[in-house]
Amino acid sequence: MSTTGTPAQSWRDARLPPAGVHLDSAACSRQTLAGIEAAAAHARHESEVGGYIAAQAAAPVLDAGRAGVAALTGMSPDDVVFTTGSGNSLQLLLGVWPMDRTVACLPGEYGPNLAEFASRGFTRRALPVDGLGRVDPDAARTMLSDEPPGMVHLTAVGSHRGVVQPVAAVSAVCRELGVPLVVDAAQALAHIDCVVDADAVYSSSRKWLAGPRGVGVLAVRPALADLLQSPEWAGPLSALQCLEFGEANIAARVGFSVAVGQQLAAGPEAVRERLAELGRLTRTLLADVPGWRVVEPVDEPTAITTLAPTGGADPVAVRARLIAEHGIVTTAAGIERAPLEMTTPVLRVSPHVDAYTDDLETFVTALRAVT
Template sequence: MSTADQLAHSWRAARLPAAGVHLDSAACSRQALAAIEAAAAHARHESEVGGYVAAQAAAPALDAGRAGVAALTGMSADDVVFTTGSGNALELLLGVWSMARSVACLPGEYGPNLAAFAAHGFATRPLPVDDLGRVDPEAASESLRADPPAMVHLTALGSHRGVAQPVSDLAAVCRDIGLPLVIDAAQALGHLDCAVDADAIYSSSRKWLAGPRGVGVLAVRPALADLLLTPQWAGPLSALQCLEIGEANIAARIGFSVAVGQHLAAGPYDVRGRLAALGHLTRATLADVAGWRVVEPADEPTAITTLAPTDGADPAQVRARLIAEHGIVTTAAGTERAPMELVAPVLRVAPHVDNTAEDLEVFAAALRTVS
């Protein structure tokens, strides 16, 4: 059995059988039973001893989760705090930002991120990109040197298009100029290499790491964390530590920590390779489906494939029919996901390592039927 087949088999064996064909891991992957059971065990412990005593007992498991995230991001465990998701992580960071409020970001920036920047008084400016929305590091270097923003924000992999950004190249540019780089890794953590020398990086649990919903992480290097606003009540706590204080679903954080451990045990390099191969296979399988155009290059190293309708199909209606009539789950991505770049809704297909060529053929046949 090949490494890819072993990975697919172990991933599948760790979960309940899928009810149909799940091609929606860019939205929410299927949790492993171990993550579910760990969260349930913590909830039972809360019932036995109380939530705060149980949380204290869970500290080693949470520390392991932070250490796992640190390993995936090139940070240290002390740099990592839990949040309720990617959006919450960005809101927390922007809320304690002490520098000027200007940010350079992609024209295809995620809509809710743009809303968060606006709500916190950040002026945005676009980074130079190619026709696929991929940042041009050389042009970005010239632009950023000419008019430096207070922050460079890069969504490593978009919600509306499976195009991987050259994160390491832009990180080198920012490091050379002296600009803080913040990475939105909601679609990248557990999918692409995220140890990219960023100053801050944030992500959610429920996508490629296959943790529970309602959990996220924010990691900030000390050099940037030391510049963040610290509340007057903080005492000995750092600004970063203060971000984690408050009501929290500890059971979900435990489940996430288990999911991170499973990802590390599976081998992040092997997972990335399997996901890239599935992305290539998906695009090849869907290339000739009438009424749809594959947006990404065939060899893009991601598992996300977006399909743009060419004959007037409504992605939202198609998604609903795929679920109702064929038991196939995908995502209909509206223009609100990238309001400065996406001109019409698309259908997004996102297999995980346990999906097969047969799954993709079944999907292609169903898509032809409902289209």
């Protein structure tokens, strides 16, 4: 198959050759050589002039990273702060939350998010969903208007299921009712359209943006940011700026900023279309593999395909054999990812732009062999 000049080949050419078949981008994508070198160059600069001088020199790169995130979320660069990851973003936001500590979220909410809500004293209510766990906006309007919560928290694409939530429709409901909407975009940023008029959006670097681990972002609109509780020591700093104050891995933030720039240069819409195409292809190829059921509809516009075992296969053991025997990386997702909804572990397949049909066919053959 000829791949010269294709988006897949351009994506692959920007990276080291994969050691096997990487179908695990929903966990951690492969960084580009440019991103790795930018982070390494910053680390070398820290060695030459010291960390704080190097950080000052990196300010334009970091500002460009914030501007790129702003473009992907429909916010402004001043609305964006760096964090250490998605979980840290939510933790920071909940720590300064200024309103009632009640949250309406999905029945399939990500387990660590549930734990964070509980530790911060939030009372949880479940949003109405269909059989795939997708929110029903009309039913949500009725539920939320009866007793408005302090926050609606919506995970745009789940960790355990590649189903897209109707974020824009939920956002319109929240605007109508005056309820703040916070979007977990860990699996969504650079994967689906995240310009959705939310009050806050947070995400990580390492998934679909293909940046380094240990970096995240939190974007908060001024109407909400102005209400956040500032610490006593804040002085001239806003509450949002205080969330970014403290020790940080600036080299990783530089690498992340480069990754965001490369995402924008590749064309966010083109990337999303390619990922949706790969999702359709993956589900089609996997539809008849014995012992597994494809969870998502074939045309779901994500690159995540979830396989639920139907014949007693253990996803953890299957994942281990795929790596050891075939050099194929996937995810075994346990019920802790969505403890209020999942009843059995699943196998998750998540190719990025550089996956070819040959890679997916290799995976299907290997899955048949190890199941």
